Amino acid sequence: MSRKNACSAEEAAGREVCTVLDVLGRVSGKWSLGVLSETTRGPVRFAELERSLNGISRRILTLTLRQLEENGLLTRTVYPTVPPKVEYTATDQARELYARLTGLTAWAARHSAAAPHADAP
Numbered sequence: 001m002s003r004k005n006a007c008s009a010e011e012a013a014g015r016e017v018c019t020v021l022d023v024l025g026r027v028s029g030k031w032s033l034g035v036l037s038e039t040t041r042g043p044v045r046f047a048e049l050e051r052s053l054n055g056i057s058r059r060i061l062t063l064t065l066r067q068l069e070e071n072g073l074l075t076r077t078v079y080p081t082v083p084p085k086v087e088y089t090a091t092d093q094a095r096e097l098y099a100r101l102t103g104l105t106a107w108a109a110r111h112s113a114a115a116p117h118a119d120a121p
Contacts, residue, residue, distance in 0.1 A: 001089070026071045029065045030058050036090055036098045039074060043087040115117070 007018030027033060038044050044052075050061055065088060068074040073094035079085040090098065098111045 005019050023097070026073070027101070029067065031060060032068060033098075035061075035068060035088075035103065036073065036094055037070055039088050039090040040098050043077070043089045045085070045087055049088065059068075068094070070100055 007015060007021060027036065031053060034056075035049060038049055038052050042077065046061070047064075049065075050056065053061065065074060067074070069076050069088075073089055073091055075089045077087045077089065080086075095120075
């Protein structure tokens with residue numbers, strides 16, 4: 001495996017770590033999990049996402065939505081109204097992934113005291 005935590009085609013064959021790194025790479029953006037959290041609850045519009053994700057800019061929200069859609073984790077639905085109504089919904093794949101990722105919270109809670117923190121000396 002290279003120093004960039006990416007696997008070449010040769011390394012990826014049969015290596016679980018490469019698969020995990022690929023999945024984490026798809027949702028590792030600062031705002032990706034927040035968007036998934038909101039969209040797993042049901043369809044949500046852009047402005048609702050913008051309000052619920054404090055501190056996100058419109059540009060970054062747009063880029064995050066595009067990336068998640070390209071990765072098959074969001075569905076974008078445009079309704080033919082004036083002005084156009086656009087809703088984002090998590091795919092079944094995204095719901096399953098989000099459930100697995102949030103399952104890590106119990107592990108993190110049990111082991112947070114034992115794990116050294118990045119800011120610790």
